Every structure is written in structure tokens, then in C-alpha cells.
Amino acid sequence: MTAAISLHAARLAYGQRVLWQDLELAVEPGEFLAVLGPNGSGKTSLLRVLLGTQALSAGTVRVAGFAAGQGNDRIGYIPQQRAMDTGLALRGTDLVALGLDGHRWGIGLRGRKQRKQRVAEAVDAVGASAYAGKPLGQLSGGEQQRLRVAQALVGEPDVLLCDEPLLSLDLAHQRLVSELIDRRRTEAGTAVLFVTHEINPILSYVDRLLYLVGGRFRIGTPDEVLTSATLSELYGTRVEVIRVADQIHVAGARVALCEDEPHHLEHAAGH
Numbered sequence: 001m002t003a004a005i006s007l008h009a010a011r012l013a014y015g016q017r018v019l020w021q022d023l024e025l026a027v028e029p030g031e032f033l034a035v036l037g038p039n040g041s042g043k044t045s046l047l048r049v050l051l052g053t054q055a056l057s058a059g060t061v062r063v064a065g066f067a068a069g070q071g072n073d074r075i076g077y078i079p080q081q082r083a084m085d086t087g088l089a090l091r092g093t094d095l096v097a098l099g100l101d102g103h104r105w106g107i108g109l110r111g112r113k114q115r116k117q118r119v120a121e122a123v124d125a126v127g128a129s130a131y132a133g134k135p136l137g138q139l140s141g142g143e144q145q146r147l148r149v150a151q152a153l154v155g156e157p158d159v160l161l162c163d164e165p166l167l168s169l170d171l172a173h174q175r176l177v178s179e180l181i182d183r184r185r186t187e188a189g190t191a192v193l194f195v196t197h198e199i200n201p202i203l204s205y206v207d208r209l210l211y212l213v214g215g216r217f218r219i220g221t222p223d224e225v226l227t228s229a230t231l232s233e234l235y236g237t238r239v240e241v242i243r244v245a246d247q248i249h250v251a252g253a254r255v256a257l258c259e260d261e262p263h264h265l266e267h268a269a270g271h
């Protein structure tokens with residue numbers, strides 16, 4: 001099977017600062033890979049490399065069968081959320097339609113009808129039908145975020161790159177979006193690379209994770225990587241992984257998981 005994403009001997013450095021090196025990674029079609037790590041560890045930079053907007057310092061990268069940047073019409077991308085300009089007149093449905101590859105649908109009346117239908121379905125799937133006709137500037141952060149998810153999925157991508165897609169979503173919509181992404185990969189074999197600070201909402205979907213910390217990384221299943229021994233080694237300091245029912249909590253200094261919790265857990269762990 002040809003990997004949907006492959007990085008070979010990959011290195012990314014900004015000047016003297018090495019974000020990661022000797023990275024060997026093959027993400028298979030249909031695989032769900034979570035990418036974790038503290039602020040500044042290079043998660044978004046990895047997405048930029050896969051999108052072709054950031055060159056590797058060394059090594060090779062291929063995405064959806066192409067050199068990075070060449071096959072972007074096969075990639076769905078959910079960027080990290082930024083507040084959109086409140087004066088923005090673009091409507092929600094217009095934003096979603098930007099995710100359709102114009103070449104595949106043609107410009108005739110039939111193509112236009114089909115495009116409209118596809119956009120309506122994608123909007124409906126994220127529960128945004130009631131507000132998608134409004135200008136983006138009038139929508140809440142979470143409402144805008146659901147439209148970005150629809151935009152990334154509407155083009156039926158082979159590879160889905162998600163940069164903290166659950167941020168600013170309430171629990172019900174976190175679940176809806178995670179399930180949508182999971183369904184896309186199980187039904188269509190789309191490979192998913194999902195950057196997150198919070199593993200628990202997606203833990204049941206994750207096949208493997210890439211955990212980046214200060215120039216080092218580990219790749220493996222959640223059971224392999226999310227252990228006290230592995231994370232302590234990676235962080236270079238004592239880290240405790242605590243499993244409570246089907247949730248994972250990580251306690252210790254500079255820990256990236258469960259961002260809302262480390263502060264009091266750090267105290268509890270005596271750091």
C-alpha cells in the first residue's frame with residue numbers, strides 16, 4: 001500500500017533551532033495519526049511542510065502521492081482557528097464552496113447544481129444549515145470553525161490535515177466533528193493527521209501518535225507512547241501518566257496534554 005503521507009530522513013530547523021530531525025513517518029490511507037507536543041514544538045510547522053508552504057531543511061516528503069505542494073487539491077486542511085474579520089461579507093456557504101475543486105465539477109449549469117448540493121450536504125453534516133447563509137463576520141468562533149471543517153471535507157480529500165480543529169467547539173460539536181472526521185477515514189480511506197493539545201476527545205479514534213518535545217519525538221500507539229516511562233524520557237523530567245476510566249491525564253512539568261489541567265497537577269506532583 002502506498003502511504004498517504006511519507007516523510008523520510010526529514011529535518012526542520014529555523015536557523016540553529018532544530019524542531020525535529022531523522023523523522024521517518026508513513027501514514028497509511030485510513031490511518032488516524034494524532035500529533036501532540038507543547039507550544040512551539042513544531043506541530044503547525046509539520047503541517048506547513050505537508051502543504052508545501054515550508055521547505056524541509058533535509059529529507060523528503062510526499063503527500064497523497066505527490067511532492068508536497070503539488071497535490072493540494074487532494075488535501076483537506078482545517079487551519080488553526082483565527083478570529084475572522086467581523087466585517088467579512090463572505091457567507092458561510094461561500095467559504096465551504098472554496099473547498100471544492102472547480103476542475104472536477106465544471107462550470108455548466110449541471111456542475112453548478114451539483115456543487116450547490118455538495119456544499120449543502122457538507123454544511124448539513126456539521127450542523128450549520130441554520131446559519132451558513134449569513135456573513136462569516138456575524139458568526140461565533142465555534143460556528144465559523146464548523147464551516148471550516150465542512151470546507152475541508154467537501155472536496156472529498158485523500159488526506160486531511162487538522163490543526164486543533166476542536167478548539168472553541170462545545171462538547172457536543174467536538175463529538176460531531178470528531179465523528180465526521182473518523183467516518184471520512186473509515187468510509188473513504190482518508191488519512192488523518194490531527195494536531196491537538198487534548199487527546200481525550202479523540203483517543204478512541206487514534207491509531208498512532210507522533211509526540212514532539214523540544215527537538216525529540218516518539219511515534220507509536222497511544223499505549224506505547226502515553227506511558228510515564230516514555231514521556232519522562234521525552235521531556236527529560238519526571239512525568240506521570242494517569243489513566244482514569246477511558247481518559248488519560250498527564251501530570252508534570254511542561255506537559256502538553258490536557259492544557260487546562262497541568263497547572264494544578266504540577267502542584268500536586270510537586271513541581
Ligand SMILES: Nc1ncnc2c1ncn2[C@@H]1O[C@H](COP(=O)(O)OP(=O)(O)OP(=O)(O)O)[C@@H](O)[C@H]1O
Binds near residue numbers: 014038043
Ligand atoms: N518561519 C519561521 N521562522 C522562524 N521560526 C519559526 C517560523 N515558524 C515558526 N517558527 C518557530 O518554530 C517554533 C515551532 O512553531 P510551530 O508553530 O510549528 O509550533 P507548534 O508546535 O504548532 O506550537 P503551538 O502549540 O503553540 O501551536 C516556534 O518556536 C516558532 O516561533
